[in-house]
Amino acid sequence: MRTLTVRPGAAVRPDRSFSAPAVVAACVGFVLIGALQSLYGPALPALRQDFGLSPSGAGLALSAHFVGGVTGVLAFDRTFGRIGNRALLGASYALMALGSVAFALSPNWPLALLGALVTGFGFGGIDYGLNQLFATGFGRRSPAMLNILNAHFGIGAIAGPALIGLFGADSYPSLFTAFAVLAALLLIPLGGVRDRTLTATDECPDGSDPAVRPAGTTRRTAQLLTAFVVLYVLHVAVEAGVGGWEPTHLEAVGYSTTLAASATSVYWLMMTTGRFLVAPLTLRWPEPVIIAASCAGMGACLIAAALPGLAPYAYAGVGLFIAPIFPTGLPWLKRAVPAAQRAGALVIAASMVGGVAAGPVLGKAIELSSVRMVPVVLFVLATVCLAATGWLAHATRATREAPDVTSAAVTRN
Structure with missing residues (x-):
């Protein structure tokens, strides 16, 4: 019997950056980042009670998340195209999982803020990485695919507060932990992501150097x-x-x-x-x-x-x-x-x-x-x-x- 060797990303069409399962996983990833961002606000009452915080002190969790997000976008941009798309997205999901668990289980507020910062760092990598790849990965369909991708962020943003409303603000550690598990599971479909995207030479097919x-x-x-x-x-x-x-x-x-x-x-x-x-x-x-x-x-x-x-x-x-x-x-x-x-x-x-x-x-x-x-x-x-x-x-x-x-x-x- 002849043995077939399947290369990573082989299921990706030659004119696309994602296989069908990877597109679905990317949409789930945007549901995840939308839900994570929207959980902090509804969880504020429980955070204040658990850590003895003022309203402004509890609000630092969302600020830490956004600071991590901006830092993540800029940091992952520096490595975009160097370490490969799968490594970039994989590191982002891993950081979100790690940060979410740290935020959920931290015994004190400084460690919880560090967890929110790390979660935001991974959030920024996913937000930047998937938007970049969808912007170039589907040809003329890219604007349509980007709208669909970002619509799933909205689904998550609606679902996060709804889950807090259903289970109560005190349930935020369990919800953050559950989302950490989901982030880890999203590492599995990354084999369907093309590892290389457009280079400067690709964007200038006439052979000119874009730096000059x-x-x-x-x-x-x-x-x-x-x-x-x-x-x-x-x-x-x-x-x-x-x-x-x-x-x-x-x-x-x-x-x-x-x-x-x-x-x-x-x-x-x-x-x-x-x-x-x-x-x-x-x-x-x-x-x-x-x-x-x-x-x-x-x-x-x-x-x-x-x-x-x-x-x-x-x-x-x-x-x-x-x-x-x-x-x-x-x-x-x-x-x-x-x-x-x-x-x-x-x-x-x-x-x-x-x-x-x-x-x-x-x-x-x-x-x-x-x-x-x-x-x-x-x-x-x-x-x-x-x-x-x-x-x-x-x-x-x-x-x-x-x-x-x-x-x-x-x-x-």
């Missing part, structure tokens, strides 16, 4: 990258701003606490739904059109949210329109700024910083005006997002009209 570029090209790259960073920082600030301040605003204009909380849950649900809905549209419409429509719709809904009678419905609309911006923008970024090898890491890290900064910055703006001004302040940010998108659409028109070489490049791997 005219000064004008360097300036243009800096301008494009700055505009993408502005778009990502501000749209995530709007996303986090609505999520954090919608309940306060709705209560201020006369809605009950229960309705305000329910409306916020609907907002996150609509964001998840929006990513699933837009996936087929990305196969028919270019990324700039989708993102421009999203920014315009987001702004219109925020203006409508200033009217008390429309506010709950308008915030749901914000969730629907803002949903496609993050995942749809990444393939556009990769194609528009090929000279910036760290572009993806920069905008993903910047988006995390935007999410962290949104709370205190928006809070200060509200202190200077009133809670009723929440949708107006966010509308201003949405307007800047739309302006940045318009400039980028004009500046990258020639790039969009160029033939898609991603699939051909992946085939050579």
Whole structure:
């Protein structure tokens, strides 16, 4: 009988970066990171009781997670393409598992914070690694696949608080431990991930060296990258701003606490739904059109949210329109700024910083005006997002009209 030798990743199609089981595992991974991030808030009462913390002290857990996330994105970006995709993702899942167990079982608060930091580090590696691979791994289907991938993050973000509600805040050690086991299990399907992605040579098929570029090209790259960073920082600030301040605003204009909380849950649900809905549209419409429509719709809904009678419905609309911006923008970024090898890491890290900064910055703006001004302040940010998108659409028109070489490049791997 003849013995067949199966190489790692052999099940991956030659024009794709993932086998079918690996795609499913990646989506489960995004459910996992969404759930882990969303568990800290609902667990705060139990954390305060277990460790004798003030509200601000307990809130350091989420801050440590985000600091670890930004650090993880930047650190794994430095090794991306050097150690192989499987090693990068495997290390990220292992760190999430280790950090989650440490957070769940720590006997004191400093060790728990270290666990949250390590969990966040692995979180950043998964967030960056899978977004990078999906942005180039499916050819023209990459925007659709990225929206589907990030929609699963929303599923996890909804499931995390629901599990705390079902089992109680005191159950957080068990939940973190269960998610650690899931992270370890996700190491198994990594054989279906292609270990090598596009190189600088692949992205410049004419044989030119991307490191040697005219000064004008360097300036243009800096301008494009700055505009993408502005778009990502501000749209995530709007996303986090609505999520954090919608309940306060709705209560201020006369809605009950229960309705305000329910409306916020609907907002996150609509964001998840929006990513699933837009996936087929990305196969028919270019990324700039989708993102421009999203920014315009987001702004219109925020203006409508200033009217008390429309506010709950308008915030749901914000969730629907803002949903496609993050995942749809990444393939556009990769194609528009090929000279910036760290572009993806920069905008993903910047988006995390935007999410962290949104709370205190928006809070200060509200202190200077009133809670009723929440949708107006966010509308201003949405307007800047739309302006940045318009400039980028004009500046990258020639790039969009160029033939898609991603699939051909992946085939050579």
